[in-house]
Amino acid sequence: MRIYADENMPLVSQFFSDIGTVSLFNGRTVSAQQLNDADIILVRSVTDVNEALLQLNTKVRFVGTATIGTDHIDQAYLASRSIAFSSAPGCNAQSVTEYVLASLWCLAQKYQWDLSHKTVGIVGVGNIGSRLANTLQALNITTLLCDPLRAAQESDFAHSDFQQLCQHCDIISFHTPLCTSGNFPTKYLLNAQTLAMLKPDCAIINASRGAVIDNNALLHDLQTAQQRRAVVLDVWEHEPNIMTALLPYVDIATVHIAGHSIEGKARGTEMLYQRCCELLNIPITKQLTQFLPAPAFKDIHISENFGLPDVQNIARLLYDVRRDDAILRQYLHKQGFDWLRKNYPPRREFSSLQIRASVIPDYLRQLGFGIA
Numbered sequence: 001m002r003i004y005a006d007e008n009m010p011l012v013s014q015f016f017s018d019i020g021t022v023s024l025f026n027g028r029t030v031s032a033q034q035l036n037d038a039d040i041i042l043v044r045s046v047t048d049v050n051e052a053l054l055q056l057n058t059k060v061r062f063v064g065t066a067t068i069g070t071d072h073i074d075q076a077y078l079a080s081r082s083i084a085f086s087s088a089p090g091c092n093a094q095s096v097t098e099y100v101l102a103s104l105w106c107l108a109q110k111y112q113w114d115l116s117h118k119t120v121g122i123v124g125v126g127n128i129g130s131r132l133a134n135t136l137q138a139l140n141i142t143t144l145l146c147d148p149l150r151a152a153q154e155s156d157f158a159h160s161d162f163q164q165l166c167q168h169c170d171i172i173s174f175h176t177p178l179c180t181s182g183n184f185p186t187k188y189l190l191n192a193q194t195l196a197m198l199k200p201d202c203a204i205i206n207a208s209r210g211a212v213i214d215n216n217a218l219l220h221d222l223q224t225a226q227q228r229r230a231v232v233l234d235v236w237e238h239e240p241n242i243m244t245a246l247l248p249y250v251d252i253a254t255v256h257i258a259g260h261s262i263e264g265k266a267r268g269t270e271m272l273y274q275r276c277c278e279l280l281n282i283p284i285t286k287q288l289t290q291f292l293p294a295p296a297f298k299d300i301h302i303s304e305n306f307g308l309p310d311v312q313n314i315a316r317l318l319y320d321v322r323r324d325d326a327i328l329r330q331y332l333h334k335q336g337f338d339w340l341r342k343n344y345p346p347r348r349e350f351s352s353l354q355i356r357a358s359v360i361p362d363y364l365r366q367l368g369f370g371i372a
């Protein structure tokens, strides 16, 4: 069995070597010729999988993307050729949630906000948006949720429409897929018109897909604003060639790494391994926990005086998003967007740190910390 995988897919040899011969490719430059004898193709978000890529291949059985986003996959084409497909839903939901949380704490410190007095709008309440909502609610931060697809299906879903979010929120965080068609397209959801509806100081966080925000309109808004608007961008239109003119106006700028915790990326590989085993009807014998390195910080004791304001100090032991902002600003010109993503320094999720205490506050469990 010939297995071809993106070279940026961690642990792919460890998981797949018993199933077949694993060869790695560059996800941006891979060609139809390179994949012509593949039985299994494993990609990440930078590879468009379509007729052009698969036209020379007559035997591919399975295509997997170790991501939740699927805007790079022509699923109709795969179905037309009866090629099985899987993404990795939820693999990096915790990683993105921790990224947004780290960004909120960073903005709160910079602008001296009290987050418990802010209303955070969450657009797209799927794996990431719902985990973020639970996390913020655990921290006593008010949320408004916008997900018209869920609203149509769940009578008890507390939906606010996007216009309401624009008018009432102090911070809006985007967690939708990129859709250009359908009843609720998300391309340019935030555009010149909707930007004009926002409160003048409403902060914007985008860790979904770059084109959910019209980057030209955002630049114009930021250049002409009367009041400072805080902005966090992990994703950009036209990656890897991003609009650098935005950088001076963006508080936190990162190279599409919100989902790149060690666990988040590796869980994506594990999920595809599980799907492959099911498809091939072979037993699942490997688990991510076998391969994860020991974390630098294993456990921490907290006392009875530990309170909500201390949570961010623990979280910063594991991740400070300012590191990633500095990396982009220092090295983007020298190394390029893709190199920075490929060489992203390790980041562990909250679950890697075990909390010890006589009584563990509920919010630490809800945030996803390990409990000893």
Ligand SMILES: NC(=O)C1=CN([C@@H]2O[C@H](COP(=O)(O)OP(=O)(O)OC[C@H]3O[C@@H](n4cnc5c(N)ncnc54)[C@H](O)[C@@H]3O)[C@@H](O)[C@H]2O)C=CC1
Residues within 6 Å of the ligand: 068, 069, 070, 089, 090, 092, 093, 096, 123, 124, 125, 126, 127, 128, 129, 146, 147, 148, 149, 150, 175, 176, 177, 178, 179, 184, 185, 186, 207, 208, 209, 234, 235, 256, 257, 258, 259, 260
């Ligand atoms: N920056 C990064 O590293 C990462 C980015 N992503 C992006 O985030 C997106 C969301 O990820 P998940 O939560 O895991 O996906 P998901 O599929 O679990 O949730 C997406 C939610 O968005 C909702 N939605 C769709 N259209 C909408 C609209 N017009 N308005 C409001 N809500 C809408 C859907 O109903 C769904 O509940 C992915 O599609 C991907 O593009 C995901 C992981 C990492």
Ligand SMILES: O=C(O)C(=O)[C@H](O)COP(=O)(O)O
Residues within 6 Å of the ligand: 043, 044, 045, 046, 066, 067, 068, 069, 070, 092, 256, 258, 259, 260
């Ligand atoms: O899961 C997704 O969707 C993402 O955006 C990933 O976290 C990042 O994808 P890659 O570009 O690393 O495949």
